[in-house]
Amino acid sequence: MTTPLLYAGGGILLFSIGLHALLIRRHLLRKILAINIMGSGVFMVFIAIGARGTDAVGDPVTQVMVLTGIVVSLCFTAVAIALTIRMHNLTNCTTFATDEESSLD
Amino acid sequence: MSATVSTAMLLLVPVFPLLLIGALTVTRVRHMALAMCPLAPLPGLVLALFPAANVSVAMPWLLVGSHWGMDHTGQIFLLLTALLWLAAGIYARSYTRNSPQRLRFWIFFLLCMSGNLGLTLALDMISFYLFFTLMSFAAYGLIIHDNTPFALRAGRIYLWLVILGEVLLFAALLPAARAADSLLLRDVAATLANAEGMNLILALLLVALGIKMGAVPLHFWLPLAHPAAPIPASAVLSGAMIKAGLLGLLRLFPLGFATLPGWSATLLSLGLLMAFFGVLMGLLQKQPKTLLAYSSISQIGFPLMAIGLGLAAPQQWPLLAPVVGFYALHHGLAKGALFLGVGMTGHLNSPGLMRHVTLAGLMLPALALAGAPFTSGALAKAGLKPFLMLSPLLDESLLTLLLGGAAVGTTLLMGRLLLILWSPARAAVKAATSGMWGGWSLLLLAVVLVSSYPGVLTSSAAGADLKWIDALWPVAGGAIITLLGWYSTRKRGAHLGAKDLDVLLDALLRRLANLAAALKLPPPPRLPRGARWQNLPLLLLLQDSEQQLRQLSVAGVMFILLLLALLLL
Amino acid sequence: MTELFLHQQWLIWLTLLPLGAAVAAFLAPQQARWIGLATALLLPVCALAGILSVTLTHADPITAGGWPTPLGIELRRDGLALVMLAVTALVGFIISCYALGYFPVHDRHYDKVRYFWPLWLFLWGSCNALFVSGDLFNLYVTLELVTLSSVALIALEGGKQALAAALRYLFIGLLGSLSYLLGVGLLYGSYATVDIALLGEMISATRLNHAAMALMVAGLVLKSALFPLHFWLPQAHTMAPAPVSAALSALVVKAAYVILLRLWFEVFPALDTFAVGHLLGLLGSIAIVWGSLMALRQERLKLLIAYSTVAQIGYLYLVFPLAQPETMAAAWTGGVLLMMTHACGKSAMFMVAGTIHHTAGSDRLSRLAGAGGPVGVLAVVFTLAATTIIGLPPSGGFFAKWIFINAALVTGQWWYLPIILSGTLLAAAYIARVLGWAFLDVKRSSYPVIPWVMKWPPLVLSVIALLFGLIAYEPIQIALIGAPVHGSIMVEMTP
Structure with missing residues (x-):
């Protein structure tokens, strides 16, 4: 069991935990958190891949990718929170209403 | 006629009515275009009456290779079609003079005419199918022209059968084209007898084209639709468009290429x-x-x-x-x-x-x-x-x-x-x-x-x-x-x-109803008023499952299942 | 002169111009309409120039920033990228014209007008960037940009349901792209490159690569709304304003599909994708029937059109099982042709639905009677667009289906024949429901005044959807430039 493999396994675990929470938790903030945890899991896999080389420095390309990914997920989190606040202001509710889930008409 | 003139004439046959439609949409020239409408089949008539030897034109850029031309069969059908549309057009100009829907009538009339004239000249199957489709769907607009409940019902029934016919024709043409390795109708007819699944292809063709010809038992749209249309439109529906199915049979069946006793007997008895x-x-x-x-x-x-x-x-x-x-x-x-x-x-x-x-x-x-x-x-x-x-x-x-x-x-x-x-x-x-x-x-x-x-x-x-x-x-x-x-x-x-027959049938039904009442049978189940076919139980059931799918948790399980399936496959 | 013209780096401008314009439109909201219109006028010119420069010259490949591959980012200039750019430019131009009428200057909802233009230009630029991206990570970033701007555009309407639809779309989009990104990471771990062309040469059939493929395919399937993961699409596409619905159905759904198409034919051939292809074909077949049946059920025009998109996406996924060695080129071409023609037809339909909603106050089917007056332009546009959705000749949809069925027969997968045919029948049925209302002669007390930009531009799109079939050779020829497939397309057609 090498360290990179441990990190990769941890990343996959985080991804699964996030996925579970995204689907099960009803509160929108929890869902947003869950998505962020999933993202962190993926970034950990990338870091593990970058560190797998023999040289001490690690692969700069994966680090660049992770940085970009963090920026992207930051944008998404901001938009998601803005939408959630707007929804809370409108409906005083922080979950997807059940009737919306079932009906479109 | 010289070759160039007759080729130009050939192209004009289906295109001229379409050009007139274009003119109809421009307010400034609409009046003149309306006057020209009855004359739209003239190029076809001229071409059929003064045929040049082997007039045909290949357009490889159009529709993955179109081939239009006039052979002996096509000439007779073109003559018939052009004559009928010309007469109906002259007639319709007087007939629809005071109709508020005149413009709509002429647009559908010209569209339908273009399809009907074009299919007599189509030598490849995609052009044929195109003109056939154009004619069939445009005829819907003619049938419902009067907007009476009778016409709308006739139009609806007609439309269903047209759609069915189109799909079956499509299903028949594809394997036929594959067997012939060519899109030319001539090649298809020549090779169809040796094609894999020949009987299925012929059966599909017979049903698809038979719908247009009013072949029993798919004839029932015809006595509804032909009377529902305005008189000049029924004339072309019954005189010319019904022949499109016949022309399709002549073009696609392996006539003169193979002996098919079974099919011969079928068509004879059907006729x-x-x-x-x-x-x-x-x-x-x-x-x-x-x-x-x-x-x-x-x-x-x-x-x-x-x-x-x-x-x-x-x-x-x-x-x-x-x-x-x-x-x-x-x-x-x-x-x-x-x-x-x-x-x-x-x-x-x-x-x-x-x-x-x-x-x-x-x-x-x-x-x-x-x-x-x-x-x-x-x-x-x-x-x-x-x-x-x-x-x-x-x-x-x-x-x-x-x-x-x-x-x-x-x-x-x-x-x-x-x-x-x-x-x-x-x-x-x-x-x-x-x-x-x-x-x-x-x-x-x-x-x-x-x-x-x-x-x-x-x-x-x-x-x-x-x-x-x-x-x-x-x-x-x-x-x-x-x-x-x-x-x-x-x-x-x-x-x-x-x-007599009506009365007889009525009396019979009344007696049956009396009998049922005497035996205290439950009345036959009836759809509640206002129930439409889009509310069929099956569809409602599907709608329910769709709403289940819309829940994020169910959808998430679906995603995970798909992911697992992809991983394991 | 021509040399100078042709050697401009048009493809870069296709991305930079709308992104710059988006910033400008955000900073100067009073001028946003004119900035948007000017960009919309320039982009089709750039796209055309790009196509000409690729077909007429053999210019050097373009790399952003001058870094060579594999480190730098090389722009793809193959046929797929070119036709998608062209279709995007065309659809985008018409949507922009339409939006001028849909979001009038003196709207009560000033926010809608103010934010539509920057977001729409941003979406347009991201789509263009996605189509020319040639490496997996760049595709991820551009796909996220597309999703981000789509989310904001869906929320533009501002209502409770629109917000919920936007949030749901955001979660789904993120789930899909993170799954895709994880797959990218696994591939990078094995081969230390994300360049599609390089990966295609190096990749071999290992368990790890297969897992990477599964993750990427699952993510992209989710983002392109294949059954049973289509659940977010009807809501998202219906809640958005009409120009946005048109863009979502025409372009955004296709973005994820284009990535999948690139991966499948350029990266995955070395893997054992036989069973996966058939699974996707099965889901596609169900999507065709399911989406069409659902469309039949709907009482609202926009929902009906959205479900029709679900069905059409099903057709796109038939490409994968049909792409057997001898029919590789046929399936690929059919998919690309369907993508192009569906983009034009479907956006025209959504615009018609939007116009009706805009003027009648509701898009319920029962309110359609007499829509647009005698010989209404709307009915004509809808009918022409319907031709391609049903797959009647001479539309591009017809040829795509023809090519698919031909490929199915060649490879002996005859069961796709009844599926495609029943899809055609059902499509005709739900379209007939709409047109049945439109043909009714109901005398309305007053016909609404529709600005001409909402009436006529969609006609162009529906006519072009027909032209894709009428002159099918030309778009197919362009799409096949540098295509990853070779062979005959259909009977008598071997470009």
């Missing part, structure tokens, strides 16, 4: 069935246009029989093909003239010369359809006669007798039509205008001239000397029966009509 079924159902009708529609079903049975004979003896097909073409031409013109004549009956009850002229004008195509001596009908039937010996199904003499019987039936049908048209109830029909006279007389002239159309029957019927007496007995017999029936019913003051 015979249609010939008698149309007559019987037609005799029960009270509406002249419905009666004429049933007569079309009956008449289209004869070319079907001829195709059946051709499948039994491929070597005879080159002689038989002109007969089929001539039959189509004869029937289209006569039927078109009769349909247009329905709108002219206002003159029948006015005294004077007009009455006699109108009566003569109605008698002429009626006699031609019945096959009276010296008419095109007699020629067409005489042309068919020498080939009856090819039949794999029935004995020649029996078949001759059956055809004679069908001719008697047709005569009866025509007699009944004239009696209906003459009835005092129709005195309210308003007098025809000059344009209507123009269109009608053009067709009547064509019906007269077609019996001397050059080159049609030279090859087949010239040898067999025409015995007019053969043509006489069915017509005379039918006429006598009609007169007798008319005379006997007139005495009792009753109409020869479908009333």
Whole structure:
């Protein structure tokens, strides 16, 4: 069991935990958190891949990718929170209403 | 004509009506374009009357390679189609003069015309399919033109069958094209007999094209749609568009390439069935246009029989093909003239010369359809006669007798039509205008001239000397029966009509209902009022599952399942 | 002169111009409409120039910033990128014209007008960037940009349901792209490159690569709304304003599909994708029937059109099982042709639905009677667009289906024939429901005044959807430039 493999396994675990929470938790903030945890899991896999080389420095390309990914997920989190606040202001509710889930008409 | 001119003419045939539609949408030139509309089939007429040798044009850039051209079969159908659309157009210009929906009528009229003219010239299957589709769907707009509940219902039923026909035709053309390794209709017909799944392809073709021809039992849209349309549109529907299905059969069936006894027997019996079924159902009708529609079903049975004979003896097909073409031409013109004549009956009850002229004008195509001596009908039937010996199904003499019987039936049908048209109830029909006279007389002239159309029957019927007496007995017999029936019913003051059957059926149903009431049977289940087919239980069930799918947790499980499946596969 | 013209780096401008314009439109909201219109006018010119420069010259490949591959980002200039750019430019131009009428200057909802233009230009630029991206990570970033701007555009309407639809779309989009990104990471771990062309040469059939493929395919399937993961699409596409719905259905759904198409034919051939292809084909077949049946059920025009998109996406996924060695080129071409023609037809339909909603106040089918007056332009546009959705000749949809069925027969997968045919029948049925209402002659007391930009531009799109079939050779020829497939397309057609 090498360290990179441990990190990769941890990343996959985080991804699964996030996925579970995204689907099960009803509160929108929890869902947003869950998505962020999933993202962190993926970034950990990338870091593990970058560190797998023999040289001490690690692969700069994966680090660049992770940085970009963090920026992207930051944008998404901001938009998601803005939408959630707007929804809370409108409906005083922080979950997807059940009737919306079932009906479109 | 020089080659360039005739090629240009060929392209103009389907394109000119479309150009006119373009002109109709521009307000500034709309008036002029409306005046031009009846003349839209002129390029087709010129091309059919003055054919250049082997006029054809290949357009590799269009529709993955289009091939348009005119062969002998195409020429006859083009002539028929162009003539009918021209006459109907002249007629319609007067007929629709005061209609508020005039513009819509002409747009659909021109679209439909473009499709119908184009498909006679299409030599590759995609062009053929394109024009066929254009014609079929545009005809919907003509059928529902009056916007009555009857027309809308007829249109709906028509549309369903068109869609079904389109899909089946598509399903048939694809494997046929693969077997032939070519999109040319000629190649397809030549190789179809050796194709894998030949019987399935032929069956699909027969159903798809049969819908358009009103083949029993898929005929039921026809007696609804043809009467629902305005008179000039019913004339082209019944005269020309019904022939598109026939042309499709002629183009795609392996006629002259293979002996298919089974298919020969099928088509023969189908044709015979249609010939008698149309007559019987037609005799029960009270509406002249419905009666004429049933007569079309009956008449289209004869070319079907001829195709059946051709499948039994491929070597005879080159002689038989002109007969089929001539039959189509004869029937289209006569039927078109009769349909247009329905709108002219206002003159029948006015005294004077007009009455006699109108009566003569109605008698002429009626006699031609019945096959009276010296008419095109007699020629067409005489042309068919020498080939009856090819039949794999029935004995020649029996078949001759059956055809004679069908001719008697047709005569009866025509007699009944004239009696209906003459009835005092129709005195309210308003007098025809000059344009209507123009269109009608053009067709009547064509019906007269077609019996001397050059080159049609030279090859087949010239040898067999025409015995007019053969043509006489069915017509005379039918006429006598009609007169007798008319005379006997007139005495009792009753109409020869479908009333008896209606009443009988009604009484039967009432008795059944009484019986059910006596036995205390539950009434038959009925759909609640307002229930539509989009609320079918199956669809509602699916809708419920769709709502389940919309929940994020269910969807998430679906995602995980898909991911697992992808990982494991 | 021509040399100078052709050697411009048009493809870069296709991305930079709308992104710059988006910023400008955000900073100067008063001028946003004119900035948007000017960009919309320039982009089709750039796209055309790009196509000409690729077809007429053999210019050097373009690399952003001048870094060579594999480190730098090389722009793809193959046929797929070119036709998608062209279709995007065309659809985008029409949507922009339409939006001028849909968001009038003196709207009560000033926010909608103010934010539509920057977001729409941003979406347009991201789509263009996605189509020319040639490496997996760049595709991820551009796909996220597309999703981000789509989310904001869906929320533009501002209502409770629109917000919920936008949030749901955001979660789904993120789930899909993170799954895709994880797959990218696994591939990078094995081969230390994300360049599609390089990966295609190096990749071999290992378990790890297969897992990477599964993750990427699952993510992209989710983002392109294949059954049973289509659940977010009807809501998202219906809640958005009409120009946005048109863009979502025409372009955004296709973005994920284009990535999948690139991966499948350029990266995955070395893997054992036989079973996966058939699974996707099965789901596609169900999507065709399911989406069409659902469309039949709907009482609202926009929902009906959205479900029709679900069905059409099903057709796109038939490409994968049909792409057997001997029919590789046929399936690929059919998919691309369907994508192009569906983009045009479907956006025209959504615009018609939007116009009706805009003027009648509701898009319930029962309110359609007499829409647009006698011989309404709307009915004509809808009918022409319907031709391609049903797959009647001479539309591009017809040829795509023809090519698909041909490929199915060649490879002996005859069961796709009844599926495609029943899809055609059902499509005709739900379209007939709409047109049945439109043909009714109901005399309305007053016909609404529709600005001409909402009436006529969609007509162009529906006519072009027909032209894709009428002159099918030309778009197919362009699409096949540098295509990853070779072979005959259909009978008598071997470009």
